[in-house]
Amino acid sequence: MAKYLVKSSYTAEGTKGLLKEGGTSRKAIVETTSLLTPEEIDKACKRSIDYRPPGR
Numbered sequence: 001m002a003k004y005l006v007k008s009s010y011t012a013e014g015t016k017g018l019l020k021e022g023g024t025s026r027k028a029i030v031e032t033t034s035l036l037t038p039e040e041i042d043k044a045c046k047r048s049i050d051y052r053p054p055g056r
Helices: 012-021 038-045
Strands: none
Touching: 012 038
C-alpha cells in the first residue's frame, strides 16, 4: 500500500481526542493524503514505548 505525507497540527485537546477516539473516527472528515491509514494510527496509539531521555 502506498504511503503519503500528512501535515497536521493538533492542540493538546485534539491530541487527547485522537488518543481517545482513534484515527478511524477522523477518516470521514480528513481530506488529506496520509502516510498512515486511520487503522494504523489506531494501532500506533495503543503501543507503549520505552523512552529514556538523554543523560539518564
